[in-house]
Amino acid sequence: MSEIELKVKEILDNALGEITSADDLEKLNSVRVSFLGKKGSLTSVLKSMKTVSPEDRPKVGKWVNSARAAIEEQMEAKRKKLDAARLDKQLAAEKIDVTLPAKMKFIGHRHPNTIALEEVERIFTGMGYEVIEGPEIEYDDYNFTKLNIPANHPAKDEQDTFYINKEILLRTQTSPVQARVMEKGKLPIRMISPGRVFRSDEVDATHSPSFHQIEGLVIDKNVTLADLKGTLDVFAKELFGPDTKTKFRPHHFPFTEPSAEVDVSCFKCGGKGCRFCKGSGWIEILGCGMVHPHVLEMCGIDPEEYTGFAFGVGLERIALLKYEIDDMRLLYENDVRFLSQFN
Ligand code: DAH
Numbered sequence: 001m002s003e004i005e006l007k008v009k010e011i012l013d014n015a016l017g018e019i020t021s022a023d024d025l026e027k028l029n030s031v032r033v034s035f036l037g038k039k040g041s042l043t044s045v046l047k048s049m050k051t052v053s054p055e056d057r058p059k060v061g062k063w064v065n066s067a068r069a070a071i072e073e074q075m076e077a078k079r080k081k082l083d084a085a086r087l088d089k090q091l092a093a094e095k096i097d098v099t100l101p102a103k104m105k106f107i108g109h110r111h112p113n114t115i116a117l118e119e120v121e122r123i124f125t126g127m128g129y130e131v132i133e134g135p136e137i138e139y140d141d142y143n144f145t146k147l148n149i150p151a152n153h154p155a156k157d158e159q160d161t162f163y164i165n166k167e168i169l170l171r172t173q174t175s176p177v178q179a180r181v182m183e184k185g186k187l188p189i190r191m192i193s194p195g196r197v198f199r200s201d202e203v204d205a206t207h208s209p210s211f212h213q214i215e216g217l218v219i220d221k222n223v224t225l226a227d228l229k230g231t232l233d234v235f236a237k238e239l240f241g242p243d244t245k246t247k248f249r250p251h252h253f254p255f256t257e258p259s260a261e262v263d264v265s266c267f268k269c270g271g272k273g274c275r276f277c278k279g280s281g282w283i284e285i286l287g288c289g290m291v292h293p294h295v296l297e298m299c300g301i302d303p304e305e306y307t308g309f310a311f312g313v314g315l316e317r318i319a320l321l322k323y324e325i326d327d328m329r330l331l332y333e334n335d336v337r338f339l340s341q342f343n
Helices: 002-019 025-038 042-050 059-094 112-125 176-184 225-241 293-298 315-322 336-342
Strands: 137-139 168-170 189-198 210-220 246-253 256-265 284-289 308-316
Touching: 002 025, 002 042, 002 059, 025 042, 025 059, 042 059, 042 189, 112 189, 112 210, 112 225, 112 315, 112 336, 168 336, 176 189, 176 293, 210 225, 210 284, 210 315, 225 246, 225 256, 225 308, 225 315, 246 284, 256 308, 284 293, 284 315, 308 315
Parallel strands: none
Antiparallel strands: 137 168, 189 210, 210 308, 246 256, 256 284, 284 308
């Protein structure tokens, strides 16, 4: 055996040895580079061909080519083996245990305030009312003056009101939406306006600095107190059950004349008196009245031609009563254990 033939054989043996011991694709690739690459050892045999006598060159070429073919064949076989092993490993690592319990999707639900609001909206839209929203940041003028609460009226006491500046405040009631809608001049009006209101109140079981009201307003020709009473009676029966009775107690609100507070017969004891209604048989639910002629005038409506009524309901109060919740704070704390009862 010539020296070159021995060398090629040695290269082939080394290459096959390294292929056998290569345990990943990267190592296999570096075997290719070190034997078959441009600077590889087998390639360098070809490069040294000029030192071989011309008659021996075909032989040497044959040895090198057959060594190259053997190396390539082994490499390809090894590559397939490594590939299969890699895939097996990946499949094992990504195996899905179909016997594991599925992760439950947690789907939320409406807040009790929202449930109560949608109920009130259902009742009034059913009677042909529109739902109109107004701004939470309001002019003092709309919140007070246009509602017949002039500059030095005690209801304006700065203690209960969050002022942003002298003219702008966080609305203390939804009543300013009345003035905004009347000013638009589109008559007749039949609307409710739900929304958030703000008062500088300490938090306790029945108070919060931010709560919700639903305002109601009807303006048309020949609207009377009988319409107001009939409407709110239907509302109370729809909300608390068909046996509910209503009682109108005279009261004072600056923007209505006459004004009243409305009580409903206790839906817990039917009016006999219980802990829920504090023994009286009645529960107060809202304020209302006939829109004051001066308010109509200030909003550009002729009180000789048009009359109307208005009312204001506390949304939280409705939710507390309807779902027998005894502390308003529960509505804001968003404790899932409490809220999930309304699912
Ligand atoms: N805005 C009143 C309040 O916050 C509630 C109210 C009373 C609204 C009588 C009205 C009404 O529209 O006519 O206490």
